[in-house]
Amino acid sequence: MCEKDATSTEHVPPKCLFPEMKDTKGIDFRKELITVPSCDIHNKEKSDDDEFLMLSLSGLIKNNPVGNFHQLTKANRALKRKNKDFIEKQILRNHKLQKVKTTDGKYRIISIGNPNVERLSNCLEHIAYGIYYEEFKKRFDGELKMILEFIEYTDENMQTMKQFIKKRFEVENELNKEIKGKNPLVFYYQFHEPDNFGLIGMRMIFYGTAEAYFSFKPKEAKQPFDMEMKLMESGITTIMNVDGKEFIFNK
Ligand SMILES: [Zn+2]
Known part of the structure; x- marks a missing residue:
């Protein structure tokens, strides 16, 4: 992300996106996670963003069963610790619940609203820089x-x-x-x-x-x-x- 000296390493994507063994009963979704060097400033106070990204991505309706599972376990636990208006304020503005019929004929309650695209883009840009480093072993300039x-x-x-x-x-x-x-x-x-x-x-x-x-x-x-x-x-x-x-x- 910047030209400062690396003083630590960070996971790209953040570790919290990957289900933990304690939830998966032994299935390992954290094999050889990617880490890249990071400066203090870019690594510090990122945990709020990491959680934001996890909550935003794990809840998408089209996700595969691993995404759904992660939402039902880790994401739901995180949401229980938040204030009632957390989703409205942080994840989806104009948040509403809506009942929809899925392709298998069942009904599901989904959240609809306006995502925080700017923050999502910032988080994903951060990951893209890291993945570029992983691929080419140099900082993207x-x-x-x-x-x-x-x-x-x-x-x-x-x-x-x-x-x-x-x-x-x-x-x-x-x-x-x-x-x-x-x-x-x-x-x-x-x-x-x-x-x-x-x-x-x-x-x-x-x-x-x-x-x-x-x-x-x-x-x-x-x-x-x-x-x-x-x-x-x-x-x-x-x-x-x-x-x-x-x-x-x-x-
Ligand atoms: Zn930096």
């Missing part, structure tokens, strides 16, 4: 962009961008199926080769379904990051094509 697949953006262009990037990653994944992470039901990630412009793509997947896409632009990359963004922001209708599928911005 450059610009980082991210889109969260599991967020419904109110901006139509952002939604289209999300679909566009998702499709690009799908195409890339056909070429490179290698995934990394020793506990893939909790967390895994994939890097892609730098593209023509020197941008490096990476996706992280939590609990099997919650995807976050990143684009690393190292300092030495030759092109401006934002050819696509610039076109979009100019307000001109822009069509981008991935593998035969068209994505229309500024419709």
Whole structure:
């Protein structure tokens, strides 16, 4: 994250995202967790953020059974220790409970509301820096962009961008199926080769379904990051094509 001397190590992603043996009755979801060097400032007082991330991600409705399990155990224990308005204040604004019918015909009570995207993005950016270090054994120096697949953006262009990037990653994944992470039901990630412009793509997947896409632009990359963004922001209708599928911005 910064140029200060490393004085400690931290887990990326934070350890609390991974179920503990005391809950799983012996199944180990904490195999070879990733740690990276950290300075004091970036490691200190991060535990609130770690817990925030755990509560935000473990509760997503699309999660695999490990995510659901983690929500029912560790996340629920953490929530019991909080004030009544904690979810409203910290996790989901305009929080409401709603009954929905799931694909298997059963009813579930779910929470709906507006997530704290800024804080989520900060937490995930922190992890992305750590994962980059793990992969390349050096600190990332450059610009980082991210889109969260599991967020419904109110901006139509952002939604289209999300679909566009998702499709690009799908195409890339056909070429490179290698995934990394020793506990893939909790967390895994994939890097892609730098593209023509020197941008490096990476996706992280939590609990099997919650995807976050990143684009690393190292300092030495030759092109401006934002050819696509610039076109979009100019307000001109822009069509981008991935593998035969068209994505229309500024419709
Ligand atoms: Zn630091």
